[in-house]
Amino acid sequence: MGYDPSLVEDIRALSRRLVRAWGFMGGAFAGTDLSPSAVHALIEIEKGGVSARELGIRLCLEKSTVSRMLRKLIAVGDVAEAPDEADRRSKLLSLTATGEARVAAIHAFARRQVVNALDRLGEGEERTVLHGLRLYSAALEAPAGEEDQPRLAIDAGYRPGLVASVVDMHMRYYAREHGLGRRFESLVAGGLADFCDRLDAPCNAIWTARKDGRIVGSVAIDGEDMGAGIAHLRWFIVGDDLRGSGAGKRLLDRALAFVDAHGFGEAHLSTFAGLHAARHLYESRGFALVEEHAGAQWGKELMEQSFVRRRQ
Numbered sequence: 001m002g003y004d005p006s007l008v009e010d011i012r013a014l015s016r017r018l019v020r021a022w023g024f025m026g027g028a029f030a031g032t033d034l035s036p037s038a039v040h041a042l043i044e045i046e047k048g049g050v051s052a053r054e055l056g057i058r059l060c061l062e063k064s065t066v067s068r069m070l071r072k073l074i075a076v077g078d079v080a081e082a083p084d085e086a087d088r089r090s091k092l093l094s095l096t097a098t099g100e101a102r103v104a105a106i107h108a109f110a111r112r113q114v115v116n117a118l119d120r121l122g123e124g125e126e127r128t129v130l131h132g133l134r135l136y137s138a139a140l141e142a143p144a145g146e147e148d149q150p151r152l153a154i155d156a157g158y159r160p161g162l163v164a165s166v167v168d169m170h171m172r173y174y175a176r177e178h179g180l181g182r183r184f185e186s187l188v189a190g191g192l193a194d195f196c197d198r199l200d201a202p203c204n205a206i207w208t209a210r211k212d213g214r215i216v217g218s219v220a221i222d223g224e225d226m227g228a229g230i231a232h233l234r235w236f237i238v239g240d241d242l243r244g245s246g247a248g249k250r251l252l253d254r255a256l257a258f259v260d261a262h263g264f265g266e267a268h269l270s271t272f273a274g275l276h277a278a279r280h281l282y283e284s285r286g287f288a289l290v291e292e293h294a295g296a297q298w299g300k301e302l303m304e305q306s307f308v309r310r311r312q
Contacts, residue, residue, distance in 0.1 A: 183299025
C-alpha cells in the first residue's frame with residue numbers, strides 16, 4: 001500500500017524523539033544505572049514464572065545476551081535462580097528484596113514520566129495517545145517476513161460463517177488440549193449466536209482475523225451482559241497455524257481500543273488456569289487476576305479464573 005512519503009518521514013522522526021526521551025540513547029534509563037534491556041528484564045521477572053529462555057523470547061534477545069545480562073543482575077543481588085519444580089532442566093528467575101525495591105523505583109519513575117507528559121495534553125487527548133500507541137505497537141510487532149505472506153486482515157462486524165468458524169476454532173483447540181466437549185461447544189455456539197443478534201447495539205463489537213479469505217481468529221466485546229460500564233471480553237482465539245504470529249495481540253489491541261474509546265470503566269474476562277501464553281498477553285495489557293476457584297461450568301472440573309482490567 002502506498003503512503004505519503006512525508007507521513008512516513010514524520011512517523012520516523014517522532015519515533016526517534018520518543019527513543020531519546022525515554023533514555024535509550026544512553027545515560028540514566030528509567031532512573032537507574034542499568035541498560036534498557038536489564039530494566040525490561042527486571043519488569044518481566046517481577047511477573048513471576050519466567051525462565052531465561054522465556055525471558056529471551058519476551059525481550060527478543062539472543063540466548064548469549066540474556067545469559068550475560070542475568071549474570072550481572074544476579075551478581076549485584078537483584079535476581080535469584082531456583083529449580084523449576086515442573087522441569088528440573090530449567091531454572092525460574094525471581095527478584096530478591098533488593099530487586100523488588102529497584103523495580104518499585106523504576107515503576108515510580110516511569111509513572112511520573114507518563115503523568116508529567118499527560119498533564120501537558122488537552123482534555124481527552126490521553127485516550128488518543130493510548131489508542132494510537134496500542135495500534136502502532138501491534139503493527140510493529142507483526143512477525144518478520146509477514147510482507148511475503150498473504151496479508152492478515154482484521155475486520156470489524158459480522159461476516160457470513162462467523163459463528164461456525166469461531167466455534168470450530170474453539171473446539172479444535174480446547175478439545176485437543178484440555179478435553180472439553182459437548183457442553184463447551186454448546187456454550188460457545190449458543191452464546192455467540194445470541195451475541196450476534198445484539199451486534200446492532202453500539203456497545204457491542206466483534207472482530208475477525210482473515211487470511212486467504214478464511215476466518216482464523218476472533219475477539220468480541222459484549223457491553224451489555226455484565227451491566228453498565230463493564231466490557232466483557234469474549235471468544236478470543238486464533239487458529240492453530242497463527243499462534244505465536246502476533247495475530248492474537250492485534251485482535252486484543254483492537255478490542256481494548258474499543259473499550260477505551262467507549263469509556264468502559266472495567267473490562268472482564270473468564271478463563272481457566274494453564275493457559276500460560278494467553279495469561280501473559282492479558283497481563284501485558286493491564287488485566288489482573290481477581291478470582292480463582294474450582295468449577296465445571298464448561299463441562300469439566302477446571303480451576304476457573306476471572307481477570308479484570310480497570311480504566312486508569
